[in-house]
Amino acid sequence: MINFLNNSSETPYVIFKNKYDEALDANQSSIEAISISSFSHELNEVDSRFVNLKFVDKKDFIFFSNYESQKALQFKSHDQISCLIFWNKINSQIRMKAKIKKTSTDFNKKYFSNRDRKKNALAISSNQSKEIKSYGEVKTNFENVLEDKDLYKCPPYWGGYKFEPHYFEFWDGHPSRINKREIFNLVDGEWISKILQP
Numbered sequence: 001m002i003n004f005l006n007n008s009s010e011t012p013y014v015i016f017k018n019k020y021d022e023a024l025d026a027n028q029s030s031i032e033a034i035s036i037s038s039f040s041h042e043l044n045e046v047d048s049r050f051v052n053l054k055f056v057d058k059k060d061f062i063f064f065s066n067y068e069s070q071k072a073l074q075f076k077s078h079d080q081i082s083c084l085i086f087w088n089k090i091n092s093q094i095r096m097k098a099k100i101k102k103t104s105t106d107f108n109k110k111y112f113s114n115r116d117r118k119k120n121a122l123a124i125s126s127n128q129s130k131e132i133k134s135y136g137e138v139k140t141n142f143e144n145v146l147e148d149k150d151l152y153k154c155p156p157y158w159g160g161y162k163f164e165p166h167y168f169e170f171w172d173g174h175p176s177r178i179n180k181r182e183i184f185n186l187v188d189g190e191w192i193s194k195i196l197q198p
């Protein structure tokens, strides 16, 4: 589930929320999954991975991760991201482009203090994206943390990322195959919408 904390009345946000509600009603699985693509300066490559979108707070889309992971290093050197959702139950694709920022330490601490302890143990124990000798070692690190650590204290290397899109594209698949594409571009604070050919 995505938590909508405050709803923006701007058109693309209203469309996003309506589509989310439709997908939820249609029992969309993995409804929180969103692909985030970032650019690695080091490798001169684009990289993508799924994360779980946890909140939409007014105009901010928020997910959580490790601040020392591969993606974190890429966000630091290049803050432009491209995001992708596909809700197959309603045959809708949503594309977004944005600049990414960290959420505040207070916000991270509050969120972490209310999470499932096993999820927190994994967040604390995993040096995300770094090489390790074996999967067994991953499990041992997790179990050690589960026994030893204060599991509700957010470590400094874990927290949220937020992004406020400057571009949305809503793609709606149609049985006739005459699919609809509507884009919204933020220009000088105003959303300019256009229909693109499918």
Ligand SMILES: Cc1cc2nc3c(=O)[nH]c(=O)nc-3n(C[C@H](O)[C@H](O)[C@H](O)COP(=O)(O)O)c2cc1C
Pocket: 030, 033, 047, 048, 049, 050, 051, 052, 053, 063, 064, 065, 066, 069, 070, 071, 072, 128, 129
């Ligand atoms: C559906 C799905 C949801 C995921 N959610 C998260 C998430 O919320 N945060 C996260 O750090 N990784 C999440 N992952 C794992 C990431 O895809 C990725 O493996 C990890 O963040 C390391 O990525 P990086 O090496 O590019 O930093 C998720 C994976 C899947 C398949």
